[in-house]
Amino acid sequence: MKQKKVLALMLAAAMTVGILNGCSKRPEGSNTTDSNTEESGETKDDSEAAESTGVTLEFQHNMTGVITDAIEDACKDFTKETGIGVEVSAPGTYGEMIKARMASNDMPDVFSTHGWSTSLYVEYLEPINDQPFADKIVDSIRDMLTDADGNMYVLPADADLSGMTFNKTVLEEAGVKVEELKTWDDFTEACKKVKDSGKTPIHVGGKDSWTIGTMLDLIAPTFLTNNEETSEAEALLDGSFDWNKWEPISEMVKDWYERGYFNVDCLTADYITSCKALAQDEAAFTFYTGKAVAEAQQTNPEADLGIMPIPAADENSEPCLIGGEDLAVGVWKDSPHKDEAMQLLNYLARPEVCSKLATACGMPAGLTDVESETGILKPYYEKYMSEGVYTIPYFDRVYLPSGLYDVMCTTGTSILAGEKNAVKDSIADMKQAYEEKLAQH
Numbered sequence: 001m002k003q004k005k006v007l008a009l010m011l012a013a014a015m016t017v018g019i020l021n022g023c024s025k026r027p028e029g030s031n032t033t034d035s036n037t038e039e040s041g042e043t044k045d046d047s048e049a050a051e052s053t054g055v056t057l058e059f060q061h062n063m064t065g066v067i068t069d070a071i072e073d074a075c076k077d078f079t080k081e082t083g084i085g086v087e088v089s090a091p092g093t094y095g096e097m098i099k100a101r102m103a104s105n106d107m108p109d110v111f112s113t114h115g116w117s118t119s120l121y122v123e124y125l126e127p128i129n130d131q132p133f134a135d136k137i138v139d140s141i142r143d144m145l146t147d148a149d150g151n152m153y154v155l156p157a158d159a160d161l162s163g164m165t166f167n168k169t170v171l172e173e174a175g176v177k178v179e180e181l182k183t184w185d186d187f188t189e190a191c192k193k194v195k196d197s198g199k200t201p202i203h204v205g206g207k208d209s210w211t212i213g214t215m216l217d218l219i220a221p222t223f224l225t226n227n228e229e230t231s232e233a234e235a236l237l238d239g240s241f242d243w244n245k246w247e248p249i250s251e252m253v254k255d256w257y258e259r260g261y262f263n264v265d266c267l268t269a270d271y272i273t274s275c276k277a278l279a280q281d282e283a284a285f286t287f288y289t290g291k292a293v294a295e296a297q298q299t300n301p302e303a304d305l306g307i308m309p310i311p312a313a314d315e316n317s318e319p320c321l322i323g324g325e326d327l328a329v330g331v332w333k334d335s336p337h338k339d340e341a342m343q344l345l346n347y348l349a350r351p352e353v354c355s356k357l358a359t360a361c362g363m364p365a366g367l368t369d370v371e372s373e374t375g376i377l378k379p380y381y382e383k384y385m386s387e388g389v390y391t392i393p394y395f396d397r398v399y400l401p402s403g404l405y406d407v408m409c410t411t412g413t414s415i416l417a418g419e420k421n422a423v424k425d426s427i428a429d430m431k432q433a434y435e436e437k438l439a440q441h
Contacts, residue, residue, distance in 0.1 A: 156366030162289030
C-alpha cells in the first residue's frame with residue numbers, strides 16, 4: 001500500500017534518540033525578534049560578527065512553543081555570519097494576517113506555508129528547484145510539496161507525522177490500553193473510563209480556535225475518505241458532496257460534549273494550558289498530535305506521554321496517521337531582497353541548523369542529510385513503522401477549499417458551547433462556505 005510506504009519513508013528519518021522539544025501553530029499573542037540585536041540567550045562577541053549589509057529580512061511564521069526560540073537563534077546566527085538582519089515574528093492570527101498581506105501583494109520576504117505551498121500561496125512563492133537542498137527533500141513529502149508543473153517552493157525543516165497525543169499514566173489508572181482503541185466507539189468507551197476515574201478524557205484549548213478546527217480535521221477523513229468502498233473523496237473534489245454526511249462528525253463531538261468528556265474550560269483554556277494538563281496527569285487525550293508532547297515536557301519532563309493513530313469510524317476501516325508539511329518556509333517571489341532571503345533558506349537547510357529545527361518540532365527531518373532527535377516518541381515511531389499504519393495527508397489540505405478550516409473552527413466552537421441546533425448549523429455553514437469558495441475558483 002502506497003500510504004504505508006510513505007509512513008516508512010517518513011519514519012526512517014526519525015530514529016535518532018534524543019531529547020524532544022516542540023512546535024505548533026501559535027495561539028493568541030505574537031513574538032517579534034530582530035536578529036540584529038541579542039535579546040535572549042548567549043550573547044556573542046560582536047567582534048566576530050560580519051559587517052551589516054544594511055538589509056533586514058522580514059520572516060513571519062505560525063509556530064509556537066520552544067520552536068520559536070530555535071528559529072530566532074538560527075536567524076541570529078545567520079545575521080552574525082552574513083550581516084543580513086532578520087526580523088522574526090509569529091502573529092497570533094497568522095492566517096488572517098497573511099491573507100491581508102496577500103490581498104495587498106505585500107508579503108514577508110520569508111514566510112511559513114503550513115501545508116499550502118502548492119495551492120493558496122503558490123503565486124506568491126519563488127520556486128526552489130535549483131537550490132542545493134531541493135534534491136535532499138525526503139521522498140515522503142516531496143510529492144506533497146510539488147505542484148502540477150513540477151515546481152517546489154519551500155524548505156521543509158521537518159516532515160509532519162501526526163496522530164493523537166495521550167497520557168499513559170492517566171490511561172493506565174483508568175484501565176485503558178491504547179493499542180485496543182481501534183474505532184471511535186472504542187475511544188468513546190475509553191473516555192467514559194477516564195471520566196469515571198476522575199480525570200479529563202479530552203482536553204481542548206478552545207481559546208485558540210485552531211485547536212477545535214484541528215480536532216475536526218483529524219476526525220473528518222475517518223468518516224469520509226479512509227474507506228475506499230464508501231469514500232467521498234471524488235465528491236468532495238468535484239463539488240458534488242452531500243453535506244448531510246458531515247452530520248456524524250458533528251454529532252460525535254456533540255455527544256462527547258454532552259457526556260462531559262471535554263475539560264469544563266474547553267472554550268477559555270488555550271493550547272499551552274492543554275499541554276500543561278497533559279503533562280500534569282490531569283487529561284488523557286488531546287487532538288494536538290505529537291507536538292503537544294514536546295510542549296508538555298517543558299512543564300514535566302517525567303510525564304509518560306505518547307502518540308497514537310487516529311481511530312477509525314468503524315470496524316470496516318483502519319486507524320490512521322497524518323503526514324505532510326509542517327515547518328516549511330518559502331521566499332516571496334517579489335521580495336526586494338530575494339537573493340538574501342534565499343540565502344537564509346539555504347542557511348536553515350544546513351544539516352547542523354536544520355537538525356535543531358526538526359528536533360525542536362519533535363518530528364522526522366525534512367531533508368535526507370539531517371538527523372532529528374525524536375526522544376520519548378522514538379518507540380512509537382518505530383512501532384507504527386513496523387506495523388505499517390495507514391498514513392494520509394491532512395484532510396483540509398486535499399479536500400476543502402482554502403478558508404473552510406476557519407469554518408470548522410467556528411462551527412466546532414458552537415458545538416462545544418452547547419448552542420441549540422449547533423450540529424444542524426454546522427452542516428449548513430460548511431455547505432454554504434464550501435459552495436461559495438468553489439464558486440470563486
